[in-house]
Amino acid sequence: MPEPAVPQGKRVAIEARGIVKEFGQGAGSLRALDNVSVAIRENEFFTLLGPSGCGKTTLLRMIAGFEFPTEGAILLNGEDIAGLPPFKRPINTVFQSYALFPHLTVWENVAFGLQMLGRPKAEIASRVAAMLKLVRMEELAQRRTDQISGGQGQRVALARALAPSPKVLLLDEPLSALDYKLRKEMQIELKRMQHETGITFVFVTHDQEEALTMSDRIAVMSKGRVLQIGAPTDIYDKPADRFVADFIGESNFLPATLLSLSSGVARVKLASGAEIPATVAEGLVPRESVTIVVRPEHARAVREGGQVSGRVENVVYFGTDTHIHVALAGGGTFIVRQQNSRNGVAGFQVGDAAGIEIAADAAQVLRD
Amino acid sequence: MANRFDVRSQPGFGTIAIFTFALLYLPILALVVYAFNGSESLTVWGGLSLRWFVAASQNDAVQDAALRSFIVAIWAAGVATIAATMAAIATTRVAPYRGLAFKYAFINTPLMVPEIVTAVALLIVFSRVKVWTGYSGLGYLILAHTAFCIPFAYLPIRARLESMDASLERAAADLYATPWQAFRRVTLPLLRPGIIAGFMLAFVISLDDVVITEFVKSGGQDTLPTYMLGQIRRTVTPEVNAIATAFLALSILLVTVFFFINRKKA
Numbered sequence: 001m002p003e004p005a006v007p008q009g010k011r012v013a014i015e016a017r018g019i020v021k022e023f024g025q026g027a028g029s030l031r032a033l034d035n036v037s038v039a040i041r042e043n044e045f046f047t048l049l050g051p052s053g054c055g056k057t058t059l060l061r062m063i064a065g066f067e068f069p070t071e072g073a074i075l076l077n078g079e080d081i082a083g084l085p086p087f088k089r090p091i092n093t094v095f096q097s098y099a100l101f102p103h104l105t106v107w108e109n110v111a112f113g114l115q116m117l118g119r120p121k122a123e124i125a126s127r128v129a130a131m132l133k134l135v136r137m138e139e140l141a142q143r144r145t146d147q148i149s150g151g152q153g154q155r156v157a158l159a160r161a162l163a164p165s166p167k168v169l170l171l172d173e174p175l176s177a178l179d180y181k182l183r184k185e186m187q188i189e190l191k192r193m194q195h196e197t198g199i200t201f202v203f204v205t206h207d208q209e210e211a212l213t214m215s216d217r218i219a220v221m222s223k224g225r226v227l228q229i230g231a232p233t234d235i236y237d238k239p240a241d242r243f244v245a246d247f248i249g250e251s252n253f254l255p256a257t258l259l260s261l262s263s264g265v266a267r268v269k270l271a272s273g274a275e276i277p278a279t280v281a282e283g284l285v286p287r288e289s290v291t292i293v294v295r296p297e298h299a300r301a302v303r304e305g306g307q308v309s310g311r312v313e314n315v316v317y318f319g320t321d322t323h324i325h326v327a328l329a330g331g332g333t334f335i336v337r338q339q340n341s342r343n344g345v346a347g348f349q350v351g352d353a354a355g356i357e358i359a360a361d362a363a364q365v366l367r368d
Numbered sequence: 369m370a371n372r373f374d375v376r377s378q379p380g381f382g383t384i385a386i387f388t389f390a391l392l393y394l395p396i397l398a399l400v401v402y403a404f405n406g407s408e409s410l411t412v413w414g415g416l417s418l419r420w421f422v423a424a425s426q427n428d429a430v431q432d433a434a435l436r437s438f439i440v441a442i443w444a445a446g447v448a449t450i451a452a453t454m455a456a457i458a459t460t461r462v463a464p465y466r467g468l469a470f471k472y473a474f475i476n477t478p479l480m481v482p483e484i485v486t487a488v489a490l491l492i493v494f495s496r497v498k499v500w501t502g503y504s505g506l507g508y509l510i511l512a513h514t515a516f517c518i519p520f521a522y523l524p525i526r527a528r529l530e531s532m533d534a535s536l537e538r539a540a541a542d543l544y545a546t547p548w549q550a551f552r553r554v555t556l557p558l559l560r561p562g563i564i565a566g567f568m569l570a571f572v573i574s575l576d577d578v579v580i581t582e583f584v585k586s587g588g589q590d591t592l593p594t595y596m597l598g599q600i601r602r603t604v605t606p607e608v609n610a611i612a613t614a615f616l617a618l619s620i621l622l623v624t625v626f627f628f629i630n631r632k633k634a
Contacts, residue, residue, distance in 0.1 A: 066538055086541040087550075099539035103557045112553075113543035164544065 050221035274307035298362030306355025444513030452521035521566035528562025
């Protein structure tokens, strides 16, 4: 897999190397992280993405210092910090529950970290003012934290974590408690803040859309392992395996037989008899029977022709586009996504016969 | 549910409720009323008067016992609250482990042990210690009261800790607070209502105690309750009512103060 470009800065800010985490002992122990290695670069917006229970939060807590690895090292600018308690790490966290101190005002919450570091009063005052400005909360500085809304609480939590200028900012699903519209706004806000502060952000989420929108790079995790690390376009366009393809966006999987392979492009034969080209990821040696993946927007439903065909099973209207579910003649369902135009939707009815035209470079051979 | 079961609509509910409240409060009401009795009798009304309150307040023995009660209660509740706070943190801010349930039980067992057993046990131990050390001051009473006050102080503090979001302490640690700073700046301020509740409960329990005090006290170490007990054994005058009424007023005052402190915090 080619290393994707990173916007600025090439130095590694924080690195997890060969992390193993086991909870419990003996036969009943649970391996939450299994030899996980990620290197997060300076000034990067890095996302740990995966379903709940994949170990992403455990990894984040380990970077913060709330968990300690069973094996492996956490390197901050090349130094192993795995044994340091949280208060000795120049890393701050935005908690999922925000964890704002209820007995303190907004201002006092934001000042907390700087006070603990023993910074001079004048410096604290100007820094807190700057942070409250950054998150647009200047007016509510003297409010108690139970007198502000969820979205505002989110901003205060951000300001509080950014105030001490951490080397790395950790964000543990910080947007999950917000409603859809606010979440969208905060996604853009977060990107802006990361850009303005130049701090490395490590973001944990199970929301693939959020990950694709905000990240410079994403690590997709499942069952305590990292399956793929790459830029959003790499993850989406070149999923390394079936789990990644399935978890991120929608995917159609088709069984196929390998006919030939030359310079990264395979010729495969589908169950329908059609022969199509499919890209093969670097380093992957496909076997004779393979699975190929096609994104729904990379195919088109047609009245006649197409490499595979079947009958329309379902038509789902999404506003901007329509999903047409086609039950294939050879079994399985293929979903096609078609953009709606002003002339209306795709025009297929349930029960119609439909062919599917797969775009020339859309198919990709998956790692088993 | 459309047709909710309402206990108030059951036959006899009102009668039972009135009877229960009467049983609880009528004797207290009678005690308070007779505290203002002008006659020497506990049962014959002799007109409204404050003479027994005056008598009680001018009685050296009463003053002496009241002062001793306060000293013992303040010390016992104070020490018990500190111990209970530490115990509550140690039993809630740890990952659950084998033996934790046993520790809960161990801390709370004094609530279940009959007071008379504790009293006799302390009497035996302290009489030995008195002989060995020659010391016979208030220390024994304070120590004994502290011991039985700890579980009372522990319960509200632990309840408060358990309802407190543990991620607040993690957030403090994340923001460079050492464990001690996190405790001082975050845990303690948030725990304050629980600590005050624990202290007041312990204070009232200590103030109120008869059995253990009666067994442990040396000669001339009467507290207010044991003094009253002694009085009742001899001639009974409404002076005892007056003392009890003052006691009641103090308890109500404490509860009210606590209620307002808590409401402001919440």
